[in-house]
Amino acid sequence: MSRRLIVAIVVLLVAAAVVVLLPFQLDGYHEGLAAKVAIFFIAVLGLNILTGYTGQISIGHGAFMAIGGYTTAVMSHYHHTNLLLTLPLAFVIAFGFGVIVGIPALRFSGVYLALATFALAVSVPQFALKFSKFLGGSNGIQTFTTPTHLWLYVVSWSCAGILFLVAWLVLRGRTGRAFRSIRDSEIAAAASGVTLPIYKTLAFGISAAFAGVAGSLFVLATNGFAQPNEFGVFLSLELLVGAAVAGLGSLWGVLIGAIFIALLPTVSADVPLIGSAHGQDVVFGLIVIGVMLVLPTGFAGLLHRLRSLPGIRTAEGED
Amino acid sequence: MQALHGVSLAVAEGEIATVLGANGAGKTTTLRAVSNTVRRDGVVRFDGRVLSRHGPEAVANLGIAHVPEGRGTFAELTVWENLRLGAYSRRGSVKSDFERVLTYFPWIDDRRNQQAGTLSGGEQQMLALARAFMQRPRLLLLDEPSLGLAPVLVTEIFRIIRELNEQEGLTVLVVEQNAHIALQVAQTAFVLEVGRVVLSGPSADLQAHESVRRSYLGY
Amino acid sequence: MEIARRIRIRERRTRNIGGGVSVPVVLFLVAAAIFLVVGSLVSPIFAQQTVAGLAQGAIFASLALSLVLIYRATEVINFAQGEMAMATTYFAYQLTLWHLSYWAAFFLTLLMAFVFGAVVQVALIRPVQHSVIAVVIITVGLFVLIDGLVTWKWGADLKFMPAPFGNQVYHVGSVAFSRQDLGTLLVTILSVLLLWVLFKFTKLGLAMRAAALRPASAALVGVRVNRMLAIGWGLAAVLGAVAGLMTEPTVFLQPTMMQAVLLYAFAAAVLGGLESPAGAVIGGLALGVFLNLIGQYVGFATSELRLPIAFAVLLVVLLVKPHGLFGRKQVRRV
Numbered sequence: 001m002s003r004r005l006i007v008a009i010v011v012l013l014v015a016a017a018v019v020v021l022l023p024f025q026l027d028g029y030h031e032g033l034a035a036k037v038a039i040f041f042i043a044v045l046g047l048n049i050l051t052g053y054t055g056q057i058s059i060g061h062g063a064f065m066a067i068g069g070y071t072t073a074v075m076s077h078y079h080h081t082n083l084l085l086t087l088p089l090a091f092v093i094a095f096g097f098g099v100i101v102g103i104p105a106l107r108f109s110g111v112y113l114a115l116a117t118f119a120l121a122v123s124v125p126q127f128a129l130k131f132s133k134f135l136g137g138s139n140g141i142q143t144f145t146t147p148t149h150l151w152l153y154v155v156s157w158s159c160a161g162i163l164f165l166v167a168w169l170v171l172r173g174r175t176g177r178a179f180r181s182i183r184d185s186e187i188a189a190a191a192s193g194v195t196l197p198i199y200k201t202l203a204f205g206i207s208a209a210f211a212g213v214a215g216s217l218f219v220l221a222t223n224g225f226a227q228p229n230e231f232g233v234f235l236s237l238e239l240l241v242g243a244a245v246a247g248l249g250s251l252w253g254v255l256i257g258a259i260f261i262a263l264l265p266t267v268s269a270d271v272p273l274i275g276s277a278h279g280q281d282v283v284f285g286l287i288v289i290g291v292m293l294v295l296p297t298g299f300a301g302l303l304h305r306l307r308s309l310p311g312i313r314t315a316e317g318e319d
Numbered sequence: 320m321q322a323l324h325g326v327s328l329a330v331a332e333g334e335i336a337t338v339l340g341a342n343g344a345g346k347t348t349t350l351r352a353v354s355n356t357v358r359r360d361g362v363v364r365f366d367g368r369v370l371s372r373h374g375p376e377a378v379a380n381l382g383i384a385h386v387p388e389g390r391g392t393f394a395e396l397t398v399w400e401n402l403r404l405g406a407y408s409r410r411g412s413v414k415s416d417f418e419r420v421l422t423y424f425p426w427i428d429d430r431r432n433q434q435a436g437t438l439s440g441g442e443q444q445m446l447a448l449a450r451a452f453m454q455r456p457r458l459l460l461l462d463e464p465s466l467g468l469a470p471v472l473v474t475e476i477f478r479i480i481r482e483l484n485e486q487e488g489l490t491v492l493v494v495e496q497n498a499h500i501a502l503q504v505a506q507t508a509f510v511l512e513v514g515r516v517v518l519s520g521p522s523a524d525l526q527a528h529e530s531v532r533r534s535y536l537g538y
Numbered sequence: 539m540e541i542a543r544r545i546r547i548r549e550r551r552t553r554n555i556g557g558g559v560s561v562p563v564v565l566f567l568v569a570a571a572i573f574l575v576v577g578s579l580v581s582p583i584f585a586q587q588t589v590a591g592l593a594q595g596a597i598f599a600s601l602a603l604s605l606v607l608i609y610r611a612t613e614v615i616n617f618a619q620g621e622m623a624m625a626t627t628y629f630a631y632q633l634t635l636w637h638l639s640y641w642a643a644f645f646l647t648l649l650m651a652f653v654f655g656a657v658v659q660v661a662l663i664r665p666v667q668h669s670v671i672a673v674v675i676i677t678v679g680l681f682v683l684i685d686g687l688v689t690w691k692w693g694a695d696l697k698f699m700p701a702p703f704g705n706q707v708y709h710v711g712s713v714a715f716s717r718q719d720l721g722t723l724l725v726t727i728l729s730v731l732l733l734w735v736l737f738k739f740t741k742l743g744l745a746m747r748a749a750a751l752r753p754a755s756a757a758l759v760g761v762r763v764n765r766m767l768a769i770g771w772g773l774a775a776v777l778g779a780v781a782g783l784m785t786e787p788t789v790f791l792q793p794t795m796m797q798a799v800l801l802y803a804f805a806a807a808v809l810g811g812l813e814s815p816a817g818a819v820i821g822g823l824a825l826g827v828f829l830n831l832i833g834q835y836v837g838f839a840t841s842e843l844r845l846p847i848a849f850a851v852l853l854v855v856l857l858v859k860p861h862g863l864f865g866r867k868q869v870r871r872v
Contacts (some may be wrong), residue, residue, distance in 0.1 A: 278686040284683075296669040
């Protein structure tokens with residue numbers, strides 16, 4: 001077994017142990033926060049698969065989260081569906097939407113794709129407002145039951161673990177290689193037999209599915225309410241920040257990215273000098289700018305640099 | 320990645336010097352090192368002064384014009400705008416310079432407003448020379464002017480280069496794959512192999528040199 | 539082999555179109571213009587909505603132009619453009635609180651906006667300009683930071699500035715035109731014209747274009763590329779300030795005033811083709827008019843759907859012309 005694999009497994013086991021033991025130390029509020037980290041972990045993971053691995057920029061993943069979230073809320077509200085069951089449902093529905101979006105997205109590239117997905121992020125919440133009778137309008141709709149903090153914690157982290165495994169398996173195999181080759185050069189990828197439309201659309205689908213599950217959990221974490229303004233533009237931008245801080249194209253930084261966007265608003269809310277609401281914004285903005293100035297390649301980039309320091313040299317491989 | 324491993328060249332004022340070598344020998348990199356397009360160790364002395372390492376803009380303002388590989392033409396701009404850009408760092412009126420350009424390239428007058436990217440290869444090369452000339456440089460660095468041009472155009476381009484050297488007193492350092500014409504036009508020649516100067520001297524000597532004839536002149 | 543051939547064919551097809559303007563697009567726009575004129579002559583409501591739409595569109599155009607300026611120079615979308623515009627408008631407000639006349643404040647603000655934009659470029663963008671994603675994230679951070687700072691300094695409640703053009707309404711037949719709308723149109727057209735003159739006829743403008751098109755070649759002729767980029771950001775900020783100052787009379791001063799405008803400006807910029815300033819202007823005006831007329835005549839198109847409709851139009855156009863109305867696939871060369 002290669003040294004890298006051993007290190008990876010050890011890290012994962014330690015992380016798993018922490019996750020399992022943590023709830024015994026935390027109270028409900030902090031359990032909720034920890035669940036939030038898991039939720040963003042899943043969403044950023046999804047975004048990273050699309051943007052980091054196939055190079056298709058999306059500033060619209062908030063829309064996919066909205067779709068997952070509303071699926072859960074609607075199914076629970078109108079059909080009293082078991083909350084746990086809504087998760088795979090959200091996964092599948094969001095996957096479908098991702099594929100539907102991915103097909104026309106094949107026509108766009110680079111910044112045009114980014115703006116097209118941005119258009120999606122802006123428009124989807126507006127539809128919730130338009131169809132207010134069915135979807136609850138600006139007040140949103142609520143699930144039939146709301147879960148406890150502990151339930152949320154367990155389910156979120158379980159999903160995070162499962163989906164991380166799924167992502168890892170997908171990305172280390174043929175699909176992952178195809179994705180990476182698309183990111184590096186679409187022309188070369190096509191020339192070596194990678195059917196671009198299938199893989200690019202698949203990436204959109206998978207990435208949307210992940211965001212959908214995250215959206216469901218997100219709704220459950222906000223008292224079961226699915227509201228349009230929770231899924232606004234800013235959410236999509238937050239996800240992008242999380243992915244950038246994580247470092248695109250690598251799975252290892254995703255946790256750091258998730259922690260960053262999940263906890264920073266809460267931490268910066270307690271800034272003494274400036275009044276709480278605006279203090280949060282100022283601190284968030286400053287820290288985001290600062291992090292990007294210092295670490296433009298994100299946390300994964302930092303890891304990469306550390307790894308290539310003399311003495312810590314291991315075999316170069318793909319993440 | 321280090322491409323050059325100790326290159327030492329001297330070009331006398333007013334002469335045409337050429338650097339020969341196979342692909343990958345480091346010819347283009349040599350020119351880029353002089354114009355600060357790439358980072359370099361070592362010293363470049365121009366007119367007795369040591370050139371700073373900071374950026375191509377500084378070098379351009381000191382009177383060195385570099386026509387890079389691919390000509391560096393602003394394809395989206397017009398012929399006239401390309402020439403105006405050549406004169407960017409000049410103070411005062413450039414009307415007389417423009418008129419001088421027309422004496423070397425009379426066809427430019429009719430094509431002022433044509434998009435530079437739609438010119439033929441030979442015309443683009445001439446435009447590049449004209450643009451460099453508008454800088455009124457003391458030293459002209461040319462990177463493979465013959466690239467992609469038919470033989471009759473190559474002869475024409477080098478004729479113009481020689482004219483610019485003789486009439487305007489322009490010192491020229493031209494990097495070339497076409498050793499035949501380069502050795503005919505230049506007074507001094509250097510041969511580069513794998514990032515090192517392996518031969519240097521008056522072109523007449525190099526033309527007669529055994530290995531040069533075999534490797535670069537084909538006989 | 540097949541792919542190389544396909545690439546070569548694509549290159550040849552894009553090379554001979556001068557300036558990215560194609561005949562079908564021009565014909566379409568001329569037809570649209572004729573439609574607007576005829577409609578305005580026939581129906582006073584149509585005329586009113588058209589003029590109001592043009593004024594709104596002028597604001598979109600101004601901000602869209604900022605976005606295009608920055609994109610052309612640095613290939614980056616500045617998410618903070620709207621907030622920067624908002625902040626400079628608050629600055630103007632502060633100047634009027636300090637008893638400056640509106641127009642004195644206006645021009646002083648433009649000056650300050652220029653400095654602001656240039657400083658942002660030098661301090662925040664230049665250090666990471668090699669990484670597009672890092673720059674984008676920084677603009678996002680800037681968005682939030684500016685929002686927080688402005689709300690902290692001035693509060694989130696509505697503020698009011700003196701009206702630049704007064705509140706008169708002119709009547710031509712049964713059509714009512716507000717002086718504000720006309721003034722907005724005038725100011726925007728003027729700033730666009732000045733910009734055009736700058737780029738087309740001045741040495742600085744040429745250098746900026748050269749630095750944006752081919753930075754390495756520009757450096758070889760002595761253009762200080764970094765300085766041109768800073769100036770570009772400065773000018774973009776000035777255009778943003780104009781947009782902000784022209785928006786204030788309609789929505790008044792609040793921290794969120796430019797957020798919707800930014801979104802419409804994105805749509806307008808992409809509609810016109812991100813690298814085309816003319817496209818940004820025409821895209822903005824067209825979008826403004828289109829949204830107003832749709833809102834007037836199509837019942838389903840209520841105000842919640844304005845934004846999705848704008849983006850739907852955008853997406854449809856992009857499907858037909860992936861690089862916008864006036865865009866063309868630029869091969870970035872060094």
